Amino acid sequence: MRRRPRRARPGQGKTQAMHHLVFPINALPSWQCVPNGIDEILWSADLKALAMERYYQQVDADVCYFLGDIGIQAEAMGAPLIYASSAMPSVLAPAQTVAVPRPAEVPRMKVNIEVMRRMDQCLPGKLRCAQLYGPFTVAGQIAGEENLLRMLSEDPAGVKRVLAKTFELTRRYALSMLEAGGNLFWISDPFAVLLPPDLFWEYAGRYLRDLYALFPELPTMLHICGDTTPIVADMVRTGVKGISFDNCMHLMAIEDQVPDHVAIIGNIDPVECIELGSTKDIVAQTNGLVAMMRQKDNFILSTGCALPPGTPLENVSLFVDTGKKALAAETSDANTTYRNISSAVFSGDRGGASELVDQALAQDRDPLAIINQAMVRAIRKGSLLYDERKCHLPAILLMVDAFYDGFQRLEPLLPSKSTEHKSTVILGTVKGDIHEIGKNLVRIFLEIAGYKVVDLGVNVDEDAFLHAWDRLTPDLIGLSAFTTQSRKQMGVIVDSFRTRGIDQMPFMVGGAAVTPEIARSLGAQGYAKDARQAVRLADSLLGKP
Amino acid sequence: MNNHNATGQNIPERLRRYLQAPTEGKAVRLLEELYCEALELTQALTWSCSVTRPEFFESFAPYAEQSSALTKLLSDAHQVWLLAATIGPDLENKSQEYFERRETFRSYMLDRMGSYLVEQQIQALDHEVNQKCLEAGCQCTHRFSPGYGDFSIQAQSVFARLLKEAMPALSLSSGCIFFPQKTVTAVKGASSLRAAAC
Numbered sequence A: 001m002r003r004r005p006r007r008a009r010p011g012q013g014k015t016q017a018m019h020h021l022v023f024p025i026n027a028l029p030s031w032q033c034v035p036n037g038i039d040e041i042l043w044s045a046d047l048k049a050l051a052m053e054r055y056y057q058q059v060d061a062d063v064c065y066f067l068g069d070i071g072i073q074a075e076a077m078g079a080p081l082i083y084a085s086s087a088m089p090s091v092l093a094p095a096q097t098v099a100v101p102r103p104a105e106v107p108r109m110k111v112n113i114e115v116m117r118r119m120d121q122c123l124p125g126k127l128r129c130a131q132l133y134g135p136f137t138v139a140g141q142i143a144g145e146e147n148l149l150r151m152l153s154e155d156p157a158g159v160k161r162v163l164a165k166t167f168e169l170t171r172r173y174a175l176s177m178l179e180a181g182g183n184l185f186w187i188s189d190p191f192a193v194l195l196p197p198d199l200f201w202e203y204a205g206r207y208l209r210d211l212y213a214l215f216p217e218l219p220t221m222l223h224i225c226g227d228t229t230p231i232v233a234d235m236v237r238t239g240v241k242g243i244s245f246d247n248c249m250h251l252m253a254i255e256d257q258v259p260d261h262v263a264i265i266g267n268i269d270p271v272e273c274i275e276l277g278s279t280k281d282i283v284a285q286t287n288g289l290v291a292m293m294r295q296k297d298n299f300i301l302s303t304g305c306a307l308p309p310g311t312p313l314e315n316v317s318l319f320v321d322t323g324k325k326a327l328a329a330e331t332s333d334a335n336t337t338y339r340n341i342s343s344a345v346f347s348g349d350r351g352g353a354s355e356l357v358d359q360a361l362a363q364d365r366d367p368l369a370i371i372n373q374a375m376v377r378a379i380r381k382g383s384l385l386y387d388e389r390k391c392h393l394p395a396i397l398l399m400v401d402a403f404y405d406g407f408q409r410l411e412p413l414l415p416s417k418s419t420e421h422k423s424t425v426i427l428g429t430v431k432g433d434i435h436e437i438g439k440n441l442v443r444i445f446l447e448i449a450g451y452k453v454v455d456l457g458v459n460v461d462e463d464a465f466l467h468a469w470d471r472l473t474p475d476l477i478g479l480s481a482f483t484t485q486s487r488k489q490m491g492v493i494v495d496s497f498r499t500r501g502i503d504q505m506p507f508m509v510g511g512a513a514v515t516p517e518i519a520r521s522l523g524a525q526g527y528a529k530d531a532r533q534a535v536r537l538a539d540s541l542l543g544k545p
Numbered sequence B: 001m002n003n004h005n006a007t008g009q010n011i012p013e014r015l016r017r018y019l020q021a022p023t024e025g026k027a028v029r030l031l032e033e034l035y036c037e038a039l040e041l042t043q044a045l046t047w048s049c050s051v052t053r054p055e056f057f058e059s060f061a062p063y064a065e066q067s068s069a070l071t072k073l074l075s076d077a078h079q080v081w082l083l084a085a086t087i088g089p090d091l092e093n094k095s096q097e098y099f100e101r102r103e104t105f106r107s108y109m110l111d112r113m114g115s116y117l118v119e120q121q122i123q124a125l126d127h128e129v130n131q132k133c134l135e136a137g138c139q140c141t142h143r144f145s146p147g148y149g150d151f152s153i154q155a156q157s158v159f160a161r162l163l164k165e166a167m168p169a170l171s172l173s174s175g176c177i178f179f180p181q182k183t184v185t186a187v188k189g190a191s192s193l194r195a196a197a198c
Helices: A028-033 A045-058 A072-076 A107-122 A135-143 A145-154 A156-179 A190-194 A197-213 A229-237 A251-257 A270-275 A279-293 A313-328 A332-346 A350-362 A367-387 A393-413 A437-448 A462-472 A484-499 A516-522 A531-541 B013-018 B026-041 B053-059 B068-073 B090-100 B104-135 B153-162
Strands: A127-133 A184-188 A220-223 A242-244 A263-268 A299-303 A424-429 A452-455 A476-480 A507-510 B045-052 B079-086 B138-140 B183-192
Touching (some): A072 A107, A072 A135, A127 A156, A135 A197, A145 A190, A220 A263, A263 A279, A279 A313, A279 A367, A299 A313, A332 A367, A332 A393, A367 A393, A424 A437, A437 A476, A437 B090, A437 B104, A476 A484, A484 A516, B053 B079, B079 B104
Parallel strands (some): A184 A220, A263 A299
Antiparallel strands (some): B079 B183
């Protein structure tokens, strides 16, 4: 007799149950926990369950997966897979004939159902994730991805016939996995990102909605790889309770598109950071993301995609442990305070920002935390949106003003200010030029980014730069020029350093008279077209995160 | 501070785009106020005169002949018009004052408004000269300013001498940039359409 999928424990179906979870996507590195190859593990419930148990003994993740592979549904429908001992299987060719079998009759699905049953027993307090692939992704696998995309215009009805079948198998498999003990329903639909955004709903979104609607009381999550910015609204419309974003996206840039009752899940780089990064990288990037996102109650810390099978297990553990520690570091009250300040700065509300900073100080909040977690966050978010042309320059400048109003109150309270600066930058408009508004803006943005900036003013000659270098030992020098003639002076200044043997001092240049090519010809290490770029360039030249 | 009843229509569309401003919202309201202030701080003054082509090259020696772009531009001209426009020092002083008070929005936006307003002045003057020339049967080249391309900024020193009486408040920096900075100078050629002097 068929069991109904068990209901989530009280509260688990709500976003609150998913508050500030930490987990990496999937459990592909778990194969390292048993001596067998992946091609063997995937066919054996005993091996897989053992790998899962050992993996999650080592990795204290809040959500546990079962080592899912992207080809399992397509294989069940008739597409051949290619297996390897140290890599995940992949689809070899489209299906010749398409079947919609019962999961209990598909050998590898039976394995996963059994593994889920055992996870239910050995991981009782955890969210156990029934991870499936979306109907559109599976349709691409069984029909051939290029072919399916072509069919969108040539045979849309044919696409829908394929989708009806992949939907049905996904529905059956989901029911089986949730009946076996899964208490979180996850769909990855990586191929859906290739759909034109205006077709996403018709060919992917509405199928996802219908699947999630089958399990209204369970926590549900959706991951689509790549830049999903244009389809965030449709992803929300599926009714999913958590959206996982690829690491190519900035969570702050899309957070306002995700309602509070839907979790924002993401998005540490699984490869560059967790698999290949150093301990320092993992800690810094995890703490950095948490610092930016923890004030969002609907934030869940995860990876931006699945961890590769070869990811060192100690790196996975370090990520999870660091994330949990960082998320536990602030109380909910503090997060609310920072969120309100951040919001006031973001909306350019000078009076509001100052008042909230005063209130935070009265509550004994750490001035540095107010700056970094509330005020700098707002500027970063504005800058991200500006880069994506979703925020206008005047709005950014209003944010800067609100930032400074709050900062004025905090600055005297900061402990040993100099140690908090990233690096020292000397700025000046070169000799022969007196334009300074652009240079002033660069100064402000660098200061907000944590740099100590010494502004030499306008009409500054090489001797003044050399004198300042000698006195201040800066890490970077920024030169500005507005006129064609004065830009020649930039070369004179760079040369004056080089002829004195000061070869390592990096220069960045900018201003109306300069282009990237001219910057190179002048001997500068970089060119920035505006204040935002100047900060990114400074970070890059000085190796700052 | 101002008597204008600021509305969204106060900011010309071209200026709004130049300021990279949205079409509505808080920033627009503040920009409307600031634009009124910018207009009040503007003390526009324009000047123009025409000289023959040889007179021009003599007066602007050696800078004019050193510029191949300018020489090419004026190759058919029998007459050269000299143009200057300024909006005075008050606006940029105010912008600086805002900057010192850490009012970045007002400082930066006022500065850009100043650039827009002085450009409006020189454009109007340019248009006026074009009309005069057209009425006299001449056609004009586009404007060309010292500091652009290979036309030396030091040519501003010639303008400074010529403008001494018309714009006595102007001064020149050692790098040949005018104070007030919201000052624009330019030259343009005029050539006969009907083989007649204009």
